[in-house]
Amino acid sequence: MSSDKSSWNRFARLKVSRKGVNKRLRKIEKGSLRHAHKFVMSRLDRLANVRRRVSIWVALVLVMIGVSAVQWHISRNSFTTMTYASGGSYSEGVLGPLENLNPIFAKTSAEKSATKLLFSSLYRYDSTGNIKTDLADGVKVNYKETEYTVKLKKNLKWSDGYDLTINDVIFTLKLLANPEVGAEISGWRSIKFEKVSEDSVKFILPASYSPFVHALTFPIVPEHALKDVKPSNLREHDFSKAPISSGPFAFRLLQNVTSDGSKKVLYLQSNGNYYGGTAKLDRFQLYVYPTQDDIVKSLRTREITGTSELIYNDQPAEVKSMYAAESHSLNNGVYALFNNNSQFLQSKSVRQALALSVDTGKLRQSLSSSIEELSGPILNKFLGKASQPLGYDTKKAKSLLDAEGWKVVDNARQKENVKLKLNMVALKNNNYEKAAQYLAQVWRNELNIEVDVKVIDPNDASQNILQTILQPRNFDVLIYELSLGGDPDVYAYWHSSQATNNGLNFSNYNNAVADDALESGRSKLSLKQRSDRYEKFANTWKTDAPAIALYQPKFDYIHIRSVRVLDEKTEVVNPVDRYVDVQYWAAEKQSVYKTP
Structure with a gap:
């Protein structure tokens, strides 16, 4: 302190x-x-x-x-x-109906498309339009050209793992030849065949027939799945709904989208047992529609990736902005077929007059799709010298009619108080109908001939074009498309023996010189000899004018731009041959290193 x-x-x-x-x-x-x-x-x-x-x-x-x-x-x-890679899915729109997946009963666009995707044949057409082996390894022909021995490739398999053998080929041929089966593929009842070894079959023809290998494009069906089925029950068998296949794709599922079954989806998957190798696409869907309008709607909604059923230029701008297309020639010909037995068209001069009055070049320009010139009964590419049409000469056409007694009276062609009036029939199709109207207008305006045009819908069962029009030849002029195939042989359409109710000579054309040329052409293997015979036939045909060759059609393959489908240079014999290289179609891309 x-x-x-x-x-x-x-x-x-x-x-x-x-x-x-x-x-x-x-x-x-x-x-x-x-x-x-x-x-x-x-x-x-x-x-x-x-x-x-x-x-x-x-x-x-x-x-x-x-x-x-x-x-x-x-x-x-x-x-x-960036390159196309394996994997992915592709959806194609086709016209139905799709009622049967057994290939020997295929008749609609959808059924034929499914057949090509699911089944292989002995022979098929390649991307150049030429015939080549499919399941076959090759063929040997005897010196008389009446026996064809076909040998199968080795190690062929069905999609379920069973071996595909020569027994399957023999089994299929027996079905095609059996009338109880009712197959859509005809012509095999007159051909003999026999098994000559475990991998070979011999076909024995009644006469030499040079285009025979083209007949070997029929699909093969599996014996082990169908051998116990009665021929009459084959169409209704379960195989027709869920088949075993040998083509690039295998069956997965068939789905009814609508209650009436008019719209269906066929789901396929790549076939690992396909002899040609596994397809790049993992899955392939066929969307089956009842009308072309339904396919257009599906393009707008991107429900499908592509279609071959429409003309690209006819599509709205909305569709064109999303899809690309390439045109491919078909080995078909569109003709104005004259009924040579008609009271008005029995005369060669009248038929020539009708042909001379038509400017086919101008007609082709008036059509909506890209088409090619057709100058005769055989595709130009099969002849050394293309047959030239009669030409365009209205003045000469009128003089021919006058010389036959068909004079112009009161602005109409008449003879003995009978008017020259033609009944023209066209199948429902944009180009066919335009061609019919063009011809009718020319003949009315230039030749003073009365023409009645009738349009028939081939998809309308009530109209039944086969029974009401084709078999009875109920027309004077028919606008019709003939499938000319991968060979110049057109015997079925123009030989007089085929001018029957069940024959395909719808013009009732009958000329002995033409018959001889057709018979000779199909009996020679030499390309030079065949070409000579067919040139003679084409020139005779031109003079007789049993029809007017209008054009060779093309089809447009419409697809989204990001996929790889048909090469633009691919030649297509029949519409379903668009699948010739389907195992290489692709929908996906990936980055890879370039090869040095």
Whole structure:
């Protein structure tokens, strides 16, 4: 206690000067400012300089990184490329109905498309339109050209793993030849065949027939799945709904989308047992529609990837903006067929007059799709010298009619008070109908002939074109498309023996010289000899004018732009031959290194 008091007394005796304190405070303040300026403010300036330099370096580093990235990308593109890869799915729209998947009963576009995807044949057409082996390894022909021995490839399999053998070929041929089966494929009842070894079959023809290998494009069906089925029950068997296949794709599921079954989806998957190798596509779907309008709607909604059932130029701009298309020639010919037994068309001069009055080049220009010139009964590419049409000469056409007694009276052609009036029939199709109207207008305006045009819908069962039009030849002029195939042989359409109710000579054409040329042409294997015979036939045909060759049609394959489908140079014999290289179609891409 005494210590604390002593300290206080000493403090109290101190003399503190206010002036001195202020002086000392000012001195401390000045020292603090000098210290702050020296150690803080001056270093802030240095920090700003450093910051600028750091920013410059960071920017340079970022630029270098960007340049390196661009250089890497360019370098990478130099060594890599985008290519179509395995995998993915493809959906195609086709016209139905689709009632049967057994290929020997296929008759609609949908059923024939399914057949090509699911089944293989002994022979098929390649991308150039030429015949080549499919399941067959080759063929040997005897010196008389009446026996064809076909040998199968080795290690062929069905999609279920069973071996595909020559027994399956023999089994299929027996079905085609059996009238109880009612197959859509005809012509095999007159052909003998026999098994000659475990991998070969011999066909014995009644006479030499050079286009015979083209007949070997029929699909093969499996004996092990159908051998116990009665021929009359084959159409209704479960195989017709869920088949075993040998083609590039195998069956997965058939779905009815609508309650009436008019719209269906056939789901397929790649067939790992296909002899040609596994397809790039994992899955393939056939969307089956009842009308073309339904297919157009499906394109708009991108329900399907592609279709061959429509004309691209007829599609709305909305569809064209999403899809591309390529046109491919078909080995078909569209004709104005004259009924040579008609009371008005029995005369060659009248038929010639009708042909001479038509400018077929102008007609082709009026049609909506890309087509090719057709000058006669045989495709131009099969003849060494294409048959030239009669030409276009309206003046000569009128003189021929006058010479036959068909004079113009009251603006109409008449003979003995009978008017020259033609009944023309066209199948419901945009181009067929335009062609019919063009011909009718020409004959009315230029030749003063009355023409009645009737359009028949082949898909309308009530109209039944076969029974009401084709078999009874119930027409004077018929606008019709003939399937000319991969060979110049047109015997079925123009030989007099085929001018029957069940024959395909719808013109009832009958000429002994033409018959002889057709018979000789199909009996020779020599291309030169065949060409000579067919040139003779074509020239005779031109003079007789049993029809007018209008055009060779094309079909458009419409597809989204990102897929790989038919090569634009592919030649297609029949519409279903668009699948000639379907195992290489692709829907997906990937980056791969380029081969040095």
